[in-house]
Amino acid sequence: xxxxxxxxxxxxxxxxxxxxxRAYKGPTAADRVVAINVITTKVVTIIVLIAAxxxxxxxxxxxxxxxxxxxxxxxGVGKYLLKGKLN
Amino acid sequence: MNYLLSGIATxxxxxxxxxxxVGALGLIRLPDVFSRMHATTKADTLGAGLVLxxxxxxxxxxxxxxxxxxxxxxxxxxxxxxxxFIAKTEYLRGKSIEKDDAK
Numbered sequence: 001x002x003x004x005x006x007x008x009x010x011x012x013x014x015x016x017x018x019x020x021x022r023a024y025k026g027p028t029a030a031d032r033v034v035a036i037n038v039i040t041t042k043v044v045t046i047i048v049l050i051a052a053x054x055x056x057x058x059x060x061x062x063x064x065x066x067x068x069x070x071x072x073x074x075x076g077v078g079k080y081l082l083k084g085k086l087n
Numbered sequence: 088m089n090y091l092l093s094g095i096a097t098x099x100x101x102x103x104x105x106x107x108x109v110g111a112l113g114l115i116r117l118p119d120v121f122s123r124m125h126a127t128t129k130a131d132t133l134g135a136g137l138v139l140x141x142x143x144x145x146x147x148x149x150x151x152x153x154x155x156x157x158x159x160x161x162x163x164x165x166x167x168x169x170x171x172f173i174a175k176t177e178y179l180r181g182k183s184i185e186k187d188d189a190k
Contacts, residue, residue: 001097004097042131071168074173
């Protein structure tokens with residue numbers, strides 16, 4: 001079971017680099033926002049898996065805060081693209 | 088019983104990794120912003136749900152499982168909301184939409 005979780009962490013890191021390629025290459029700004037959103041979901045999953053390996057309960061709170069920051073980033077960038085300002 | 092729970096958790100985690108892989112494949116292969124969003128949002132939401140549910144099954148009922156369930160509900164609320172907002176933004180900006188669907 002530990003080996004399955006190690007494999008899952010390594011696989012998700014590889015897929016995060018695949019999404020980072022789209023964030024680097026993407027033609028429009030919305031491509032980059034979608035790719036960063038995908039990377040955020042993957043990083044939250046990686047943090048939860050590492051918390052399950054090491055039995056540290058506080059890492060799960062780190063993952064929750066990271067998901068919140070990712071959502072705020074997406075909404076902020078979308079609103080900036082739509083209006084040209086942030087208020 | 089412990090082996091059975093570990094087996095079920097392994098099946099859930101591997102299924103979630105498969106859906107993550109489908110999402111990343113759609114992100115690099117599809118041609119348009121809306122197509123990429125269509126691929127990644129649903130696949131990532133389902134993949135994260137399956138992987139986190141597998142971790143919940145593996146850990147058993149407890150404080151860690153409750154926190155992971157909280158993250159799961161938060162991801163299931165915010166991920167479609169963010170995708171809907173990006174789609175609305177890109178549709179209202181209107182620079183990457185192909186205008187040939189009126190013929």
